[in-house]
Amino acid sequence: MCGIAGFVHLDQPAQPALVQAMCDEIRHRGPDDEGRYVDGGCGIGMRRLSIIDLSTGHQPISNEDGSVWIVFNGEIYNYQELRADLMSCGHKFQTASDTETLVHLYEQEGVDGLKRLRGMFAFAIWDARQNRLLLARDRFGKKPLYYAVLPTGIYFGSEISCLRQAGVPLETDPEALRLYFQFNYIPDPLTAYRAIRRVPAGCWLTYQRGAVQQGRYWQMPVSVAEPAAGLTHAEAVIHVRQKFDEAVHIRMIADVPLGAFLSGGIDSSSVVASMARQSPEPVKTFSIGFEESRFNELPYARMVAERPDSIGIIQKFTKHFGEPFGDSSAIPTFIVSEFAARHVKVALSGDGGDELFGGYTSLRRAQSLSPLDHVPQLLRLLMSSISARLPYSAYGKNFLHMIGRRNGLDRYFAFNYAPYHMRSRLLRPEWMMPAESGFLARMLPHCILPGEAGTLSQIMYWEANANLTGDMLVKVDRMSMANSLEVRCPLLDHELAELAATIPHAWKIAGGQGKRILLDALGDRLPPALLNRPKWGFGVPLADWFRGSLREFLWDHVTAAQFLDRGIVSPEFLRTLLEEHDSGRRDNSHWLWSLLVLALWFQEIAQSVWHKAPPCASGR
Numbered sequence: 001m002c003g004i005a006g007f008v009h010l011d012q013p014a015q016p017a018l019v020q021a022m023c024d025e026i027r028h029r030g031p032d033d034e035g036r037y038v039d040g041g042c043g044i045g046m047r048r049l050s051i052i053d054l055s056t057g058h059q060p061i062s063n064e065d066g067s068v069w070i071v072f073n074g075e076i077y078n079y080q081e082l083r084a085d086l087m088s089c090g091h092k093f094q095t096a097s098d099t100e101t102l103v104h105l106y107e108q109e110g111v112d113g114l115k116r117l118r119g120m121f122a123f124a125i126w127d128a129r130q131n132r133l134l135l136a137r138d139r140f141g142k143k144p145l146y147y148a149v150l151p152t153g154i155y156f157g158s159e160i161s162c163l164r165q166a167g168v169p170l171e172t173d174p175e176a177l178r179l180y181f182q183f184n185y186i187p188d189p190l191t192a193y194r195a196i197r198r199v200p201a202g203c204w205l206t207y208q209r210g211a212v213q214q215g216r217y218w219q220m221p222v223s224v225a226e227p228a229a230g231l232t233h234a235e236a237v238i239h240v241r242q243k244f245d246e247a248v249h250i251r252m253i254a255d256v257p258l259g260a261f262l263s264g265g266i267d268s269s270s271v272v273a274s275m276a277r278q279s280p281e282p283v284k285t286f287s288i289g290f291e292e293s294r295f296n297e298l299p300y301a302r303m304v305a306e307r308p309d310s311i312g313i314i315q316k317f318t319k320h321f322g323e324p325f326g327d328s329s330a331i332p333t334f335i336v337s338e339f340a341a342r343h344v345k346v347a348l349s350g351d352g353g354d355e356l357f358g359g360y361t362s363l364r365r366a367q368s369l370s371p372l373d374h375v376p377q378l379l380r381l382l383m384s385s386i387s388a389r390l391p392y393s394a395y396g397k398n399f400l401h402m403i404g405r406r407n408g409l410d411r412y413f414a415f416n417y418a419p420y421h422m423r424s425r426l427l428r429p430e431w432m433m434p435a436e437s438g439f440l441a442r443m444l445p446h447c448i449l450p451g452e453a454g455t456l457s458q459i460m461y462w463e464a465n466a467n468l469t470g471d472m473l474v475k476v477d478r479m480s481m482a483n484s485l486e487v488r489c490p491l492l493d494h495e496l497a498e499l500a501a502t503i504p505h506a507w508k509i510a511g512g513q514g515k516r517i518l519l520d521a522l523g524d525r526l527p528p529a530l531l532n533r534p535k536w537g538f539g540v541p542l543a544d545w546f547r548g549s550l551r552e553f554l555w556d557h558v559t560a561a562q563f564l565d566r567g568i569v570s571p572e573f574l575r576t577l578l579e580e581h582d583s584g585r586r587d588n589s590h591w592l593w594s595l596l597v598l599a600l601w602f603q604e605i606a607q608s609v610w611h612k613a614p615p616c617a618s619g620r
Helices: 016-024 079-090 098-116 160-165 174-183 231-252 266-278 310-321 330-340 353-357 360-370 370-374 376-387 399-405 409-415 422-424 437-443 455-481 494-503 516-525 543-546 551-558 569-585 589-606
Strands: 001-009 033-039 042-048 067-078 119-127 132-136 145-152 155-159 203-206 211-216 256-263 284-286 346-347 487-488
Touching: 001 016, 001 119, 001 370, 016 033, 016 042, 016 160, 016 399, 042 067, 042 119, 067 098, 067 360, 079 098, 098 119, 098 132, 098 145, 132 211, 145 160, 155 160, 174 455, 211 353, 231 370, 231 494, 256 266, 256 330, 266 346, 266 353, 266 516, 284 399, 310 330, 310 455, 310 589, 330 455, 353 494, 353 516, 360 370, 360 455, 370 409, 376 399, 399 409, 399 422, 409 455, 422 569, 437 589, 455 487, 516 589, 543 569, 543 589, 551 569, 551 589, 569 589
Parallel strands: 256 284, 256 346, 346 487
Antiparallel strands: 001 042, 001 155, 033 042, 067 119, 119 132, 132 203, 145 155, 203 211
């Protein structure tokens, strides 16, 4: 596990000092080792967190004649099988690392070799023979990879800070920020900067003499409404159990101490139960709780965490995202990662179960609202019109707006994200974005299925391709790597995901409960009390903090002239939200957090350190 960075200049030689400076920005991602390679206009580098092949896994790594070089972030779980195949084809290995396997696989199969990889990864390969840079990212986007194509060349890195260090222009992207106001994160491939993009999950990109070519090697399969021909429920249960245990097993391979995150939920508990069955030693587990009882997971995880220094943590981790990121569960993720990193270098997590097996309450709510599809369009338009005329504080205003939407996916966006009427009061008109799937289908075509796919399939596809990649996995990667901890996600094994897509909705969501097939496959390993426990989000007591220890910090930043003068939000309505929350009349903490994060980001990029002479455009 590492952090990578580099560039290819078109008309000037690479500067080793720039490679070093870019890699220094991500030292936290790899404190154990570093390396760089420069060849003509190409410079690549890495910071290494040693997990496998501790003694000989130094990067960058090349092929036999030094014509192909790689820097790699991640783990390839089937690398030993691939290594054996490549050796039978005549390739010679100098190390026992999974990184070197990628070099020879590229030589043998080019980008087609990506389809054979089972793991999480982001890597860059410099092919000196063809003067070509290849960037590639794993199927779910577990590992980040940012890039910018400029007149001077291409620049890439594991975090946005690498590109900022290279002097990539920092002009903000209004379209991306409009998405942030709706979703509290910025979906791939966009970022908050016009010049910077992400390599999409399951995709590759090549840069050769100024020309960019992109391709996709994997797409999340669509979840089906009916079972595949001949597949019985009993067979599906057996297949899920076997593939799940296999996914856990291959992620337990490490040459360093290994543990697991245990939140007390079904997914993480199932991972720990599988680990315990396959490990001769007790599994080290890590969780977190807060003094505010409704956010306390401790009765289930049996661990204790002191109340954190909330202001210090916010200031510490904000810089790791490099752009606005409004998921407040990043706070407990940072804290539990910090604690776990004192004891292990690798932790398995339960991320992905809700997306693949239908665990989110939004799916069950969508099911319950499906009769609205039969309400005449004229009546729905009337409901939407009535909602617009009601006072902002009127009970049911947002509900009327939601049921006035034209289809199930539009209703999902209306009830599951920032309320339309709140955004329309808070934001200036030019910062509003329509909350309807037709617009998003044009903006994010890789995340939206056509209407004939069915509402549940559409929602699950969005959750896996947008929310999972843009929110959940970003949070886990940045907060764990900020503490030099590798997190592996067995439930996001692509073979398990492909199996899950063949299981019909009725076997996933039944009797008002999600993840039914997962419980049928693994529930006998879990305590009965856990099986009947309501779903509990991994949250933080923001509402209390914003009325207490964080109140002054919040008010100072979101009401500062530096923020309000940008003309994005209405100062009057912002004050209404703040005063409503202070009085306890309404819990506005979710929206206030997203504004605080935005204000802190604007403050950061406005600092003079980000306006130094840009190396990538200086012609040095």
